[in-house]
Amino acid sequence: MRDDELLTVVEVMARLRLSRTTVYELIRTRxxxxIRVGRAxxxxxxxxxxxxxxxLREAA
Structure with missing residues (x-):
């Protein structure tokens, strides 16, 4: 996976095994x-x- 690749919210949900709500909360809290590309x-x-x-640092 390239460092400059962009993922959709659904792809991040799958990678982190989190809900859509949680992913958007992580985005909202920065x-x-x-980034936004149009409406996406x-x-x-x-x-x-x-x-x-x-x-991982916080957990250590």
């Missing part, structure tokens, strides 16, 4: 960076990686 919301792969790394 814990998960995203896209999340960079690096943003998902950064989120996971941050969660």
């Amino acid at each position: 814990r998960l960076a995203s 919301r896209r999340i960079p792969v690096q943003s998902v990686r950064d989120f996971i790394a941050g969660e």
Whole structure:
């Protein structure tokens, strides 16, 4: 997976095994960076990686 690849909310839901509501809450609280392309919301792969790394740091 390339660092500059953009994921849909559904793809992020599947990768993180989270609900749609939770993913949008992470976006709303800026814990998960995203961009809008027209009406579509896209999340960079690096943003998902950064989120996971941050969660792992907090858990340690």
